Amino acid sequence: MTTAANDALVLDAAAQDLLFREARTANTFTDEPVSDEQIQAVYDLVKYGPTAFNQQPLRIVLVRSAEGRERLVKHMADGNKPKTASAPLVAILAADNEFHEELPSQLPHFPQAKDMFFSERPVRESSAQLNGALQAAYFIIGVRAAGFAAGPMTGYDADGLNKEFFGDGDHSVLAVVNIGKPAEDAWFPRSPRLAYDEVVTTV
Template sequence: MSNLSQDAMQQLFSDARTHSHWQPRSIEDSLLQALYEQAKWGPTSMNCQPMRLVFVKSPEAKEKLKQALAPGNVDKTMNAPVTVIVATDMTFYEGMPRLFPANANARDMFANNTALAEATALRNATLQGGYLILAARALGLDCGPMSGFNADLVNDLFFAGTAIKANFLINLGYGLSDKVYPRGPRYDFDEVCTIT
């Protein structure tokens, strides 16, 4: 495996920004499908894949989501071409016989241990949401991830009667780069990392 070019690394990491203001450009459904097709390959523990996605795109779905948004997130979400509800299937283990056939006991290991299942589901769905952000950036989209929303209301509005729970939101589109906030500082390696 070879290194990505510096330009590619900058697109994914150092030049990429969190966006709140959007160009009036739509996102085709085919691009959303391509986005998932890239993000799905990121690793999860025991290939459990608990992330579930709702691409909120239609005016009707946007209005429904609007009810659950914190006031500071309303305008940027209503103006984004697409908002992704990154959610977690708390009964992800039902798919383990298909997804991880190497371990015949994988389903029961989680089904019989609620604490392990919940921790595994949340950890891995969040990890997959990170892959989704990188895949979106790789495909030329800008992202605005958010946690300012009423998760219980989103669950009622979009996942009623299921074991799927909202984790976080990502606005997707083509950002207005002249309207991003100044870049926030980052910790240096020696401040947060240890090599032992």
């Protein structure tokens, strides 16, 4: 990025690198642990990210035990099994399709929202998927802000994970995220990104 472009952003260059330019999906990790306190700090930061109607459908299962790791790994795609088995911490991110039950009784700007979500399950599921995915993205940025690498994956048996870790039919897995300090040679080559002019138009 040019100096002029860098100066257009309020966030300093080091933070830009940490969160975006130098951040990568890690495939191997050191054995340095990731504490509950660190993950709580991540969540307490990213929970302020915007969602529609301030809904909060994201649910997170932290897989720490050997038994939990075994239950998880058996549902991962073969290429994802070794790194999921060895990462210091794994988070299963899911959308709660009954998130409307946690909406405040009074929504000052959208008083109709709760009734709408109560009455229409397909609307709730669609909204939970979109806003849960937004929250998952915030979570990954938060993991980077804490100085860890995140390895988000969607290569798994979704139905199997839903039944294994939720079982109520009301949750849908969005991603599985390995978390930790990256080991040496943790990265695949960076894939190209589309240029501004290939993405942005003005009308």
